[in-house]
Amino acid sequence: MFEFFTDIKVDWMGKRKAFIALSVVILIAGLVSAIGRQFSEGGTDAFNLGVDFQGGTVVIAKFKQKPTSDEIRTALVGVGISDSVIQDSTDKGDEVLIKVPTLGKREQECPNIDEAGRCFVARALSTFGKEAEGAKSLAEDEASAYKIVGTETVGPVAGAALRNQAVIATLLGLVGILLFIAFRYDWTYAAGAVIAVFHDVLVTLAFFSVFQWEINLTVIAALLTLVGFSVNDSIVIFDRIRENLGLDRNKSLYDLTNDSINQTMSRTIITGGLVFLSVLALVIFGGEVLRGFSLALFVGVITGTFSTIAIASPIAIWWQDKLGAAKASDMPSARNADELASASRRSVIRRGAAR
Amino acid sequence: MSKTTLWIRTAVILVITIGAVWLVFGPRGSISMSDFSYDGIKKNLAQNINLGLDLKGGSHLVMRVKTEEYLKKLTENDRDAAYLVAKEAKDENGAPKQFPIGEVSSVTDAKTNTYSFTLPVGDPSKLQDVIDEVKKKVDLANPNFAWTESRTDSGVTWTLPLAAQKKLGEQASEQALRIIEGRINQFGVKEPTLQPIGAADSHQILLQMPGVDDPERVKNLIGLESRLELMKVVSSPYPTLQTYASREEALQSLGGKEPPNRKIYPYAERDEDVTATKKDDTKPPSRFVVIETPAIVDGNELREASAVSRTGSNDDYQIAFALKPSGAQKFGDWTGKNINNYMAVVLNDEAKSIAYIKSQIFDRGEISGRFTKSSADDLALTLKSGALPAPIEYQEERTVGPSLGADSIRAGVSASIGGLVFVVLFMLFYYRGAGVNAVIALVLNMLLTIAALIIFDSTLTLPGIAGLILGIGMAVDSNVLIFERIREELRDGKDIPTSVSLGFDRAFLTIIDTHLTTIISSVILWMYGSGPIKGFAVTLILGLLINLFSAVFVSRTIFIWLLQRKRTMQKLSI
Numbered sequence: 001m002f003e004f005f006t007d008i009k010v011d012w013m014g015k016r017k018a019f020i021a022l023s024v025v026i027l028i029a030g031l032v033s034a035i036g037r038q039f040s041e042g043g044t045d046a047f048n049l050g051v052d053f054q055g056g057t058v059v060i061a062k063f064k065q066k067p068t069s070d071e072i073r074t075a076l077v078g079v080g081i082s083d084s085v086i087q088d089s090t091d092k093g094d095e096v097l098i099k100v101p102t103l104g105k106r107e108q109e110c111p112n113i114d115e116a117g118r119c120f121v122a123r124a125l126s127t128f129g130k131e132a133e134g135a136k137s138l139a140e141d142e143a144s145a146y147k148i149v150g151t152e153t154v155g156p157v158a159g160a161a162l163r164n165q166a167v168i169a170t171l172l173g174l175v176g177i178l179l180f181i182a183f184r185y186d187w188t189y190a191a192g193a194v195i196a197v198f199h200d201v202l203v204t205l206a207f208f209s210v211f212q213w214e215i216n217l218t219v220i221a222a223l224l225t226l227v228g229f230s231v232n233d234s235i236v237i238f239d240r241i242r243e244n245l246g247l248d249r250n251k252s253l254y255d256l257t258n259d260s261i262n263q264t265m266s267r268t269i270i271t272g273g274l275v276f277l278s279v280l281a282l283v284i285f286g287g288e289v290l291r292g293f294s295l296a297l298f299v300g301v302i303t304g305t306f307s308t309i310a311i312a313s314p315i316a317i318w319w320q321d322k323l324g325a326a327k328a329s330d331m332p333s334a335r336n337a338d339e340l341a342s343a344s345r346r347s348v349i350r351r352g353a354a355r
Numbered sequence: 356m357s358k359t360t361l362w363i364r365t366a367v368i369l370v371i372t373i374g375a376v377w378l379v380f381g382p383r384g385s386i387s388m389s390d391f392s393y394d395g396i397k398k399n400l401a402q403n404i405n406l407g408l409d410l411k412g413g414s415h416l417v418m419r420v421k422t423e424e425y426l427k428k429l430t431e432n433d434r435d436a437a438y439l440v441a442k443e444a445k446d447e448n449g450a451p452k453q454f455p456i457g458e459v460s461s462v463t464d465a466k467t468n469t470y471s472f473t474l475p476v477g478d479p480s481k482l483q484d485v486i487d488e489v490k491k492k493v494d495l496a497n498p499n500f501a502w503t504e505s506r507t508d509s510g511v512t513w514t515l516p517l518a519a520q521k522k523l524g525e526q527a528s529e530q531a532l533r534i535i536e537g538r539i540n541q542f543g544v545k546e547p548t549l550q551p552i553g554a555a556d557s558h559q560i561l562l563q564m565p566g567v568d569d570p571e572r573v574k575n576l577i578g579l580e581s582r583l584e585l586m587k588v589v590s591s592p593y594p595t596l597q598t599y600a601s602r603e604e605a606l607q608s609l610g611g612k613e614p615p616n617r618k619i620y621p622y623a624e625r626d627e628d629v630t631a632t633k634k635d636d637t638k639p640p641s642r643f644v645v646i647e648t649p650a651i652v653d654g655n656e657l658r659e660a661s662a663v664s665r666t667g668s669n670d671d672y673q674i675a676f677a678l679k680p681s682g683a684q685k686f687g688d689w690t691g692k693n694i695n696n697y698m699a700v701v702l703n704d705e706a707k708s709i710a711y712i713k714s715q716i717f718d719r720g721e722i723s724g725r726f727t728k729s730s731a732d733d734l735a736l737t738l739k740s741g742a743l744p745a746p747i748e749y750q751e752e753r754t755v756g757p758s759l760g761a762d763s764i765r766a767g768v769s770a771s772i773g774g775l776v777f778v779v780l781f782m783l784f785y786y787r788g789a790g791v792n793a794v795i796a797l798v799l800n801m802l803l804t805i806a807a808l809i810i811f812d813s814t815l816t817l818p819g820i821a822g823l824i825l826g827i828g829m830a831v832d833s834n835v836l837i838f839e840r841i842r843e844e845l846r847d848g849k850d851i852p853t854s855v856s857l858g859f860d861r862a863f864l865t866i867i868d869t870h871l872t873t874i875i876s877s878v879i880l881w882m883y884g885s886g887p888i889k890g891f892a893v894t895l896i897l898g899l900l901i902n903l904f905s906a907v908f909v910s911r912t913i914f915i916w917l918l919q920r921k922r923t924m925q926k927l928s929i
Binding site: 003055069089095173180218220221222232235239266274275277281288290293 | 548551554561753755757758760763766769771773777778781785817821822824829832835836842861865868872876880885886887891
């Protein structure tokens with residue numbers, strides 16, 4: 001048997017104040033960034049919303065020699081547009097649809113603000129050569145490399161309606177989680193897990209605000225993923241606490257929680273570590289378009305693992321203390337767990353006897 | 356566990372696995388040798404999995420809502436309504452006021468943005484009375500789009516100001532967007548994106564949809580106006596329906612001009628080959644009828660519409676419809692008073708069927724005609740989704756590549772495969788023999804999830820892949836939980852069969868709780884979310900349900916095999 005981690009004995013709950021302080025610092029940084037940016041003169045918005053959310057301009061460019069979408073994207077990043085959608089027109093092989101977001105203050109750099117999207121794209125595309133002049137077509141102007149054959153402003157793909165729906169659906173989903181955990185375990189655990197999930201989403205958003213990473217539709221998918229990951233992690237430890245409550249009724253909940261975290265630590269490190277490394281690969285090699293997605297998962301994996309120990313468990317303990325039910329034997333779920341544990345033990349014994 | 360149970364378990368696993376392999380990699384039609392070559396498998400794979408717009412691209416359609424048609428219709432309706440109100444005005448005692456009303460006229464010109472109508476009043480002293488009467492009944496002073504009123508000695512002219520035109524135009528295109536969205540969703544186009552495009556007054560809509568089998572049909576479906584009206588035919592009562600051989604002839608019967616409460620519509624008889632999606636413009640309809648306006652009820656009162664075939668033949672479908680209670684009331688009142696009169700079912704200004712009223716009818720009717728099954732289905736669907744406020748025209752059409760960019764998808768795929776390979780290697784290294792179990796469970800999870808997506812005809816998009824990734828993550832986690840538990844039991848000094856058994860039993864409790872929690876929240880996401888959220892939820896739900904099979908059932912079966920083979924096993928490779 002090959003093992004990294006056995007017999008860990010750390011007083012995790014003793015460090016809860018430091019943990020929570022760390023969370024609070026990150027959350028405050030996010031809040032300051034979001035509010036500060038939103039309300040300061042000449043600042044950007046709280047979040048850097050991508051073209052999916054705020055709309056922008058679609059520019060259709062025709063090339064003599066079409067560059068790859070990656071080359072076009074790099075050229076756009078060169079003029080400061082990192083969130084673009086580039087679609088090849090497959091039936092008109094030499095044309096590309098380039099969607100760029102609204103550029104806010106920077107649009108004033110262009111001679112005609114109404115054509116800011118076109119102006120920035122043209123600036124980026126000039127790395128490939130000259131645009132065909134005036135009314136001349138691409139073929140007529142020998143020296144040219146491309147021509148912008150159309151521009152249109154576009155509304156957001158994910159308008160306010162979809163955004164609200166996403167938020168409402170997610171909140172309802174969390175209510176479902178709350179009820180289920182309360183049913184299977186206890187209200188205190190349910191509250192702990194759901195607050196931890198909220199915490200994780202907020203921490204991730206804080207990173208997106210502070211570093212002004214772009215939020216597009218893929219980030220929403222990543223946030224949903226991290227909600228799942230975080231809840232999963234919390235339940236694994238809650239399940240162990242429930243089991244331990246049934247085995248040892250005299251230990252304090254504080255010690256039981258520490259034991260449970262330590263006993264499952266090898267699982268936490270292996271699962272968390274594997275997911276972490278996979279996501280890291282996505283961050284490094286996944287490319288520009290998936291950057292938002294991978295970064296959100298990256299932050300989410302770390303905070304999702306952290307919050308189980310640092311947020312969910314302390315909240316559950318704290319609340320049970322408040323209820324004066326810190327003694328394990330009073331917990332209704334403890335009795336269930338005991339029955340479940342002994343039931344499975346019985347089945348094992350039976351099985352052994354049959355053999 | 357008995358030998359038989361073990362064999363049954365194994366058989367179940369094998370059957371499911373082979374079925375899934377066939378679903379994912381197999382051909383959809385008949386088998387040929389090429390289905391076993393690398394290229395053939397690749398082709399089948401691409402055919403079996405529906406990829407969304409972000410991963411594969413699709414059609415890119417720019418359409419314009421012809422709001423000028425909407426304004427024109429609005430002007431003409433208000434014109435006719437104003438005329439009829441003024442003409443039929445009665446005083447408190449019910450006696451006709453008999454205003455000296457002249458012939459009403461309207462100007463609608465999209466180029467100059469003129470939409471106005473003039474109501475001539477012979478006696479200037481009655482002008483105020485007429486205006487008051489009209490405004491009581493016709494919505495001309497709505498604060499959002501009030502008509503401007505200009506009076507002369509000879510009458511009154513109402514003009515729709517530019518601001519109101521703009522507002523109404525925007526309203527119409529917003530409504531059109533909603534209706535189009537409803538139609539494509541009902542038709543089953545998966546994960547389309549629909550957004551307003553162009554300047555605010557261009558009334559353009561951009562639709563991108565992943566490859567559908569029949570884009571032409573979707574295009575037609577979106578463009579169907581589907582304006583349904585039930586109207587009275589001006590004719591002598593049953594049994595002689597008054598029809599005319601040409602529009603001119605019909606016009607003559609009206610004295611050379613359509614009065615405000617009459618319209619001439621072509622009447623396509625049932626036996627003529629007129630389909631809903633394609634009007635045959637080359638062949639002029641043979642008969643015309645004169646119809647009384649306004650309609651008795653219109654498509655807004657529709658509750659239900661469906662395609663039915665009386666004869667069972669595939670190209671002989673009709674549309675049966677039912678009205679909402681409010682419409683049924685109106686319709687019932689009218690039919691009660693009009694026994695033996697003729698009524699027309701008018702679709703987009705064309706009389707589709709005409710019948711005489713045998714007895715009072717409340718809420719049922721039929722659009723006859725020789726529709727094919729698909730055109731009748733499409734028409735029924737569009738009738739239910741509501742009429743477009745104005746016709747639309749297609750301005751641009753192209754097929755586009757994936758919105759995430761082919762290169763970035765490639766980067767994402769190779770990064771993910773790299774991550775997966777790492778996970779597999781780690782599991783084999785860390786858990787040795789048991790790691791093989793984990794890898795089998797993991798591969799099976801992916802295979803079965805994709806097979807399930809194919810069964811449910813789902814479209815895979817990036818959010819869907821995120822769901823798949825989370826599912827795989829939880830599959831790995833399930834195995835880790837089980838193995839760690841078994842190790843714990845072994846450390847406690849229990850023998851190998853007991854440890855394995857205990858490990859599975861205990862870890863199963865955890866696994867079922869984590870999975871149920873996530874499934875519950877995903878079902879809620881699926882119910883209340885849309886588009887990307889739904890795509891995520893569907894793959895995650897499928898992935899987790901399958902995981903209970905692959906990580907627990909399959910993995911355990913393999914362990915049991917191992918234990919049966921070597922009863923006296925001293926050391927478990929874990």
